[in-house]
Amino acid sequence: AGAGKLVHTIEEAHERPVHALTLNEASAFASHPAESHDLFLSAATDGCVSLWDLRTCARVSRFTGHLNRIHPLAPAFSPCLRFVAVGSEDRHAYLFDLRSGSGTYLEKLGGHSDVVTHVAFNPLHPQIATGCVDGRVRAFSDKQS
Numbered sequence: 001a002g003a004g005k006l007v008h009t010i011e012e013a014h015e016r017p018v019h020a021l022t023l024n025e026a027s028a029f030a031s032h033p034a035e036s037h038d039l040f041l042s043a044a045t046d047g048c049v050s051l052w053d054l055r056t057c058a059r060v061s062r063f064t065g066h067l068n069r070i071h072p073l074a075p076a077f078s079p080c081l082r083f084v085a086v087g088s089e090d091r092h093a094y095l096f097d098l099r100s101g102s103g104t105y106l107e108k109l110g111g112h113s114d115v116v117t118h119v120a121f122n123p124l125h126p127q128i129a130t131g132c133v134d135g136r137v138r139a140f141s142d143k144q145s
Helices: 034-038
Strands: 018-023 039-044 048-053 058-063 083-087 093-097 107-109 116-121 127-132 137-141
Touching (some): 034 039, 048 083, 083 127
Antiparallel strands (some): 018 039, 083 093, 116 127, 127 137
């Protein structure tokens, strides 16, 4: 019993329709306090990614600087829970540091020829993969090859 019961509604979470929700998923490669699994990201075509706490339904942080007016862009948590990444309509992916609390991007990943719609973190290595409207997938690393 209780399945399918509405628990919370976050009114006016974004100025435009929400198009992506990302939950913080457990990883076999990192351990986090149980409370960290109460965090999730939302994204909308208002150019904002929000970090929420399910326990309080409060916005913890807002991440801006990327361009998002038309395309659904899915944000991602890094396995270590230190970073958030999101694509952008300006042909870049943006990396944000959760610990800074500033909401401004830490790094801008270029080299794309069109809108970056998806980002994913490697669970073992400091790498990010990006998916682009041009049909290409690109990998970024902090190590030189």
